[in-house]
Amino acid sequence: MSADVLVAGVLSGGLYALIGLGISLVFGVLKMMNLMHGELVVGGAYVASLLVGYAGFDPLLALPFAMLGVALLAYPLQRYLLTGLLRSSGTAPLVATFGLSLMAQAVLQAAFGTDPRALRAPYADAGFTVLGVRVQAVYAISFALTVVLCAATHLLLSRTRAGIAVRAAAADPTTASMLGINVGRVYALTLAGAAALAAAGGVMTGVAQSFTPTSGLPLLLTGFAVMALAGIGSVGGVLLGGVALGLLQSASTALFGGGWRNFVVYTVFFLALSFRPTGLFRRAVRA
Amino acid sequence: MTVHKGVSAAALAATLVAGLAVAPGLDPSTQDLGTTLLAYLAVAQAWNILSGFAGQVSLGAAAFVAAGGYGAGLTLAHSSVGWPVAVVIAGAAAGAIGALLAVPLLRLRGDYFAIGTLAAAIAVQALLTNWDWAGGAAGVTLPIDRIPTGTALFQLAIVVAGAAMALATYVRYSAFGLRLAALRDNEPAAAGLGVAVYQHRFAALVASSVLTGMAGAVVAYQYVAVSPSSVASVNWSLNAVLMTLVGGAGSIVGPVFGVTVVYYGLTRMLEGFQVLSLLVEGALLVLIVKFAPTGVWALIVRAARAVRPSRREVEPA
Numbered sequence: 001m002s003a004d005v006l007v008a009g010v011l012s013g014g015l016y017a018l019i020g021l022g023i024s025l026v027f028g029v030l031k032m033m034n035l036m037h038g039e040l041v042v043g044g045a046y047v048a049s050l051l052v053g054y055a056g057f058d059p060l061l062a063l064p065f066a067m068l069g070v071a072l073l074a075y076p077l078q079r080y081l082l083t084g085l086l087r088s089s090g091t092a093p094l095v096a097t098f099g100l101s102l103m104a105q106a107v108l109q110a111a112f113g114t115d116p117r118a119l120r121a122p123y124a125d126a127g128f129t130v131l132g133v134r135v136q137a138v139y140a141i142s143f144a145l146t147v148v149l150c151a152a153t154h155l156l157l158s159r160t161r162a163g164i165a166v167r168a169a170a171a172d173p174t175t176a177s178m179l180g181i182n183v184g185r186v187y188a189l190t191l192a193g194a195a196a197l198a199a200a201g202g203v204m205t206g207v208a209q210s211f212t213p214t215s216g217l218p219l220l221l222t223g224f225a226v227m228a229l230a231g232i233g234s235v236g237g238v239l240l241g242g243v244a245l246g247l248l249q250s251a252s253t254a255l256f257g258g259g260w261r262n263f264v265v266y267t268v269f270f271l272a273l274s275f276r277p278t279g280l281f282r283r284a285v286r287a
Numbered sequence: 288m289t290v291h292k293g294v295s296a297a298a299l300a301a302t303l304v305a306g307l308a309v310a311p312g313l314d315p316s317t318q319d320l321g322t323t324l325l326a327y328l329a330v331a332q333a334w335n336i337l338s339g340f341a342g343q344v345s346l347g348a349a350a351f352v353a354a355g356g357y358g359a360g361l362t363l364a365h366s367s368v369g370w371p372v373a374v375v376i377a378g379a380a381a382g383a384i385g386a387l388l389a390v391p392l393l394r395l396r397g398d399y400f401a402i403g404t405l406a407a408a409i410a411v412q413a414l415l416t417n418w419d420w421a422g423g424a425a426g427v428t429l430p431i432d433r434i435p436t437g438t439a440l441f442q443l444a445i446v447v448a449g450a451a452m453a454l455a456t457y458v459r460y461s462a463f464g465l466r467l468a469a470l471r472d473n474e475p476a477a478a479g480l481g482v483a484v485y486q487h488r489f490a491a492l493v494a495s496s497v498l499t500g501m502a503g504a505v506v507a508y509q510y511v512a513v514s515p516s517s518v519a520s521v522n523w524s525l526n527a528v529l530m531t532l533v534g535g536a537g538s539i540v541g542p543v544f545g546v547t548v549v550y551y552g553l554t555r556m557l558e559g560f561q562v563l564s565l566l567v568e569g570a571l572l573v574l575i576v577k578f579a580p581t582g583v584w585a586l587i588v589r590a591a592r593a594v595r596p597s598r599r600e601v602e603p604a
Contacts, residue, residue, distance in 0.1 A: 033398040035405075085576060091344045092576040094398050095528065098346070099572030102525070106566035217521070221406050260417060266410035270391045270403070 003133045005254045006247065011135065013246020014143030015208065017239045018201035019219055020226025021150065022194035024238050027227065029170040029190045030078075032086060035097040037198055037223055038216025039104035044070050044199025045119065045206035046112055052119050059119040060141070063203045067196035074195035079188035086187075101216060108213035116210035124207050142204035146239065149200060153193075154235040166190055218262055225265045228272040292460040295539065299456060303449040310445065311438045318441040322509055324550060325444035327530060329502035331542040332451035334527035337495035339536030340458045342471025343488065344397075347404030348527035349519055350388075350411040351496045354381040355503025356518030357415065360427050363434065370434050374443065374504045381500020384411075385493045393488050396474075405524070412519040426514025434508045443508070447501045454494060455539050467491055499527075526554075529568055532575050535582025544584045 230241025358380030534545025
């Protein structure tokens, strides 16, 4: 295994971590499996593609707008639809987010067509060499971005009043609401934050690869695989989980060829589930 | 309870016999339509057994439709056995995959199970796309002279859908089904009372897989080909969930109603409008869980009871 492969794996793992972070955040706080996460990622890429295509923005300049745009779309969905379903039956939010993901795919297809797109950037195909190791610029940038966003998320959750409210709502929503925390708003803000992270991942994915309205499903499963490897509740764990997945994918591509790349994600996901009797997620058994 | 059970079983048997007897007299387009509806019904009812009655919500029906479709297709393409044997092999292949996936899947509860099945379905599709012997992305064309068509295919569909209905009836009225429902509603309590958790969930998963696989064989015969984008399409998972939830999960009649409503009201009407149909399907899922979580059939039954008050309320005391 050459150093090139290892470095490429670690760097692409940053992108996976960014996609997994939002899923992990929503699950950790809301205990909700968000099946439309993939569409939030792809949605971010499409919002950025508008700014890149019509306003001539650089994708990195479009990134904050994409994050904001997708977050604004996600907020009311949680506030006025999903939080109500969380209080009803067990699988209602799951089915509802599945339905929303289909609707989002339909809207994206109607608006943008089904042809693959990519975000044009000078650093999309560029690379440089460090100590004899070939590095793709876009993956280096996305890795740095992931580290920054992970650190920001961690600081936001641990050092700010809003973060304390989020953690209180996660630990015990009933008590939190008795202490004057508006749990409905906290939940909606959490999904909006996760959506912003997803959109950031989408913009970088859009620069590194092409995307279509139906690209969301593999991205969703990538996010779940990261969460399965990382466990819940630690931002640093998500980063490590993403890097582990990136290394595995990179190594398998080098060994077996590119066609099996996605298959590795699903296999890893299953193995991660099988090796921990109660599932790799800590709250797998609600008894 | 026993009266209901007897009536249900008798009605089902009568419908089956009548269907098989009437089948040869129908014109080809009706037979084709019937085959399509019955294949959907078998997949939906198999999903209902696993998810409605046993409470393990699956997003992976496509994996088993694919296992069955490819099981039958590859058997016919690479050997000289007849199509009925291939149907059995299709069921066995899907059952084997279900049993294999049960090892990781049955460790998971609730939403985790759903994610696991979704990953399984995507993995199966990715595997088939990369598997050269199974035709890769193009798939396999079935030997057209050795597969059932018209009446024979319709009758096969009746038998497969009938088996799914019979199993659902059994699960609804048997002690086995009662234990499954107990696990669904309160697992710790059921386990505490001695229900063998793993065995019951395993049985529900494998039985559902076998039925879905046999429906996959029907689909493969009807399409005369199998490919990752047809039998392994996520649409099968979606339709299983949608059709059953619209009708009403956890009831025998629910999926029958749901398949009819979704097929005529949506699949048929929006044929050729792929985007619109996706939008409506998604919206329908959201609306159902929001406003009619027990399904439309349950709403109709309740409405009918409200319109026609029970005798006790009408007669003077």
